[in-house]
Amino acid sequence: MDTLSDEINLLVTLNAGYLAPLKVMLYSVHANNPDEQIHLWLVHASLTATEVADVQNLTIAFGWQFSNEQVQTDFAGGVPLIKRYPKEMYFRLLSGQILPQSVKRVIYLDPDLLVINPLRSLWELDLNGHMLAAAVHRGVTNLVDSVNQLRLGTTTSYFNSGVLVIDLDQARAKIRLEDITAMIAEHQSELLLPDQDVLNFLYGSDIVEIPEEIWNYDTRKYLTYQTRSLNQHDIHWVMAHTVILHYCGTPKPWDANSDSKFTGLFLNYQQQLRRLIPKLSRPTVDEN
Template sequence: MNDEIDILVTLDENYMEPLKVMLTSLYYNNPGETFNIWLIHQAISREKLLELNKILNSFNWKLYNEKIDAKLLDGAPTLERYPKEMYFRLLCGQILPKSVKRVLYLDPDILVINPLRELWDLDLEGSMIGAATHTGMTNLTTEINSLRLGTDHGYYNSGVMVIDLEIARSTIKLQDIDDAINKYNAFLILPDQDILNYLYGKYIKEIPEEIWNYDSRKYFSYYTKSFKKHNLQWVMENTSILHFCGRPKPWDPKSDGKFTALYLHYQKFLKRISENL
């Protein structure tokens, strides 16, 4: 496995500040690691990219700027919360250079609070993707989405994914995505995540959500399911990725969740870094 870790992010300009916080947390909790940041976007300004690159240079990391033709996926359903950039992660195998064999995709609304090396080195055992489900107490989400999309597997969250790009390049096709969008357009709630599960769920290896994709809204669910083992001390020691799913986001003044203060802590780290550049 390559000693360097390739991180994929796909977003629009509205999420550049959360992205920088996420990358700051990644830096502080992965000492000794070198990361390549692959940013796929459609229209992020040169000024914003330069600001990001300054921060990454201070980490001794490389930024790879992959700007996409605005006409890609013109027919895809989008909402204010789910811009077209969300589809780029599905097509990353076609977008990134063939020299890149594997990526770790991370949503920008994430904190990395422990090392990621184990996830990066994960043996996918022939699967295309490693991803987690968010089952809750009753696994109702999986049952509802199985009925809605006709799937026979867990409903995987697309916010954290280890992707084998060599398999993805031969498996994920733009025409299949277009066909699925046309078929399920009226039923898509989280469009790219729904498409991921409908078309490619059978190619996914499940990874433990409480370690690699911890839903920050569901502390008491994890705590209860683990018979009170997964308390805050356990999370800080064992969880690597906190995912701030849903609303409000931790940078929103209305946010007062279990992990909001931790997020604001890394936001302060970023501010200090930026002031010193």
């Protein structure tokens, strides 16, 4: 295993539609990793200078490093578009080509999650030669794997793309935009979750599995986790051991009709963030 920097590189890729939940997610990272050195890499195609400054303002308050990586039009233009899905969803897979060569590893996080315990052990995870680490949302049985193997013609488990550890040197060597484009052109009618299907179809054999109940807990499936663990993984266990809560599906916890077991936790972090923001000084914004 290569020597890692003490500084944790976090990668986020999004458009303006997910900026509000992103800020709540970042606040949760800081609240539960207060002593970590963190470098946030914001990868996007279309955020305005003001929107970028809003994110940067938070990182300044947290004492983090911040890099704004706007994907150039010619690069973004080569990404195939699928109705209802933004091109930004592919940037996590293409991050090796987007980020500087000096960046060797990142943890990618979706904006619709909370980090409620320390991330350090995920950052230091031994990938055992694999390019990626990800979790599988299995349910009570392994039916999800079987259905997706049949649908995509794969033999590996079906990994969720919302939390990834990425070895960027391997990604630079193995992940190519033209492979992604060709896969989508050939299988577009079969794709349900395009970025996740691409991840599994092209790179599933190069992923090491991490436990979902720790690193990518599907907040819709509390009773499923309870059943699988023979009632050991109750809410007390989750708060003590789970690191990443993922608000998969809809409604999202910021939606008015959301009322799940984990909605209140998200709303509390959102409320704390709203109390913090008025106290922050804004950095200078260059709109040119």
